Amino acid sequence: MTITASKFQSLELRGVGRSFGGVDALVGLDLTVRAGEFIALLGPSGCGKSTALNCLAGLLPLTHGQILVDGTRVDTVAAENRDFGMVFQNYALFPHLTVERNIAFGLQMRKVPKAELKRRVAEAIALVKLEQHATKLPGQLSGGQQQRVAIARAVVMEPRLVLMDEPLSNLDAKLRLEMRTEIRRLHQSLGLTTIYVTHDQEEALSMADRLVVLREGRVQQIGTPEELHNHPANWHVADFMGYRNLVDLDVVSVDGPNVTVAGNGVTLHGTAVGAVTPGTAVRAAIRPEDLVVVSPSLPVRGGNTAKATVSVVEYHGREFAVGVTTPGGQLLHVRSDHAPAVGSTVELTADPARVLVYPLALTGAAALSDEENELLEVRR
Missing domain, CATH: 3.40.50.300 (P-loop containing nucleotide triphosphate hydrolases)
Known part of the structure; x- marks a missing residue:
């Protein structure tokens, strides 16, 4: 040609x-x-x-x-x-x-x-x-x-x-x-x-x-x-790049890039993207494939664990897409190598390197559009 x-x-x-x-x-x-x-x-x-x-x-x-x-x-x-x-x-x-x-x-x-x-x-x-x-x-x-x-x-x-x-x-x-x-x-x-x-x-x-x-x-x-x-630069980019789990939490402790956050019945160890300090509000972003149900083949990662109740299970071929709700009412999208029973309690884990924590004050969260607030409310 x-x-x-x-x-x-x-x-x-x-x-x-x-x-x-x-x-x-x-x-x-x-x-x-x-x-x-x-x-x-x-x-x-x-x-x-x-x-x-x-x-x-x-x-x-x-x-x-x-x-x-x-x-x-x-x-x-x-x-x-x-x-x-x-x-x-x-x-x-x-x-x-x-x-x-x-x-x-x-x-x-x-x-x-x-x-x-x-x-x-x-x-x-x-x-x-x-x-x-x-x-x-x-x-x-x-x-x-x-x-x-x-x-x-x-x-x-x-x-x-x-x-x-x-x-x-x-x-x-x-x-x-x-x-x-x-x-x-x-x-x-x-x-x-x-x-x-x-x-x-x-x-x-x-x-x-x-x-x-x-x-x-x-x-x-x-x-x-x-x-x-x-490495999404902010939670808006993370949201659009497939980090479906956006969780509003508070900073408990900071050790360099390593941060512990808690709220809504969830405590997580993550990686800070931007400056965060203890007591400040943050938004944690996690991909569904990085937040998994603990099993013999998928053990606890980096000390990160959280309890949640299974609300829906979808078969996706090699894995299951699972919707769960935390004790605080937070809806999360996770993955599992087996089909947990709806209504059962499961343990979740995620590598702290894949739990990205963004400071709300730097992402314009105070000025969210109605559409975004509605979206986040659904996620909660």
């Missing part, structure tokens, strides 16, 4: 911001993207990730900041002249055009010579493995096939940057897994630079070189999948 991405050294977002009617949707986004990187913008609905992508694409003008490619501003350049490819959430295919003609549309608008156009369209169709469907209309294709057409239409332009706005959200679970692998393969084989928007942390972790976690229009953390998975 001879389709290749246009090259640049770096893409810089400097203090990029966007407001709507005086309300900030995106604030002070600073990010440098290297050629060939796969960057995922990650966060809940309304966090500003799609706004950031639309600002990059030129579909929204900036309220603040600059976007530069190799030191040259592009935020003042019209969208069609930025040489960026876009893959939309709803595919945005022309229903009356065949697969071939959908993919060829952008090349025709650029008046690419017919022979070259034909060659590039054929290569793009082969890349996404749709040779048998080239003459079909979008309505005759599955969702996954339509998504492949949308991707082919973007890469056939040989863009220097590909922007993807939640491209897999309309697909079923099996197709999402397949398309993840396909998008990553195309990214690597074509030498693309990709910025990908998603609200699915598993999707982002599996595909991206670096993740940018956003909340209420502001960057919470930028790092590799491993960094964000293992």
Whole structure:
């Protein structure tokens, strides 16, 4: 295949911001993207990730900041002249055009010579493995096939940057897994630079070189999948990266990074992330897979134990997902290698290194939204 991405050294977002009617949707986004990187913008609905992508694409003008490619501003350049490819959430295919003609549309608008156009369209169709469907209309294709057409239409332009706005959200679970692998393969084989928007942390972790976690229009953390998975900067990031157990406790003692916290009928040894002092309120974050039911094959870890009552048990193949309630009424999500009886009392344990303790005063907990307070109330 001879389709290749246009090259640049770096893409810089400097203090990029966007407001709507005086309300900030995106604030002070600073990010440098290297050629060939796969960057995922990650966060809940309304966090500003799609706004950031639309600002990059030129579909929204900036309220603040600059976007530069190799030191040259592009935020003042019209969208069609930025040489960026876009893959939309709803595919945005022309229903009356065949697969071939959908993919060829952008090349025709650029008046690419017919022979070259034909060659590039054929290569793009082969890349996404749709040779048998080239003459079909979008309505005759599955969702996954339509998504492949949308991707082919973007890469056939040989863009220097590909922007993807939640491209897999309309697909079923099996197709999402397949398309993840396909998008990553195309990214690597074509030498693309990709910025990908998603609200699915598993999707982002599996595909991206670096993740940018956003909340209420502001960057919470930028790092590799491993960094964000293992070392969330604050409890907002931890919550979004799968630490489903968020427990409000008080600090009992501190010994360097080692901290003991208690409350709601639970006492835990954990690892402080940020400055905490005895007597202060904190929020402990624990992944379900790190909080397990004690058994002969899963003994007590680091002296951490807590009693809880089993309320629900779900079979997940190699393990069981168990919902438990502590004596203080705290709902927790845990894992077990066996199926404990509903209503029985079990002993829980967790490695103190995997119990992350965050100071509430540094995470804006006093100003939680109604939605967050509701969420935390459910967790309690």
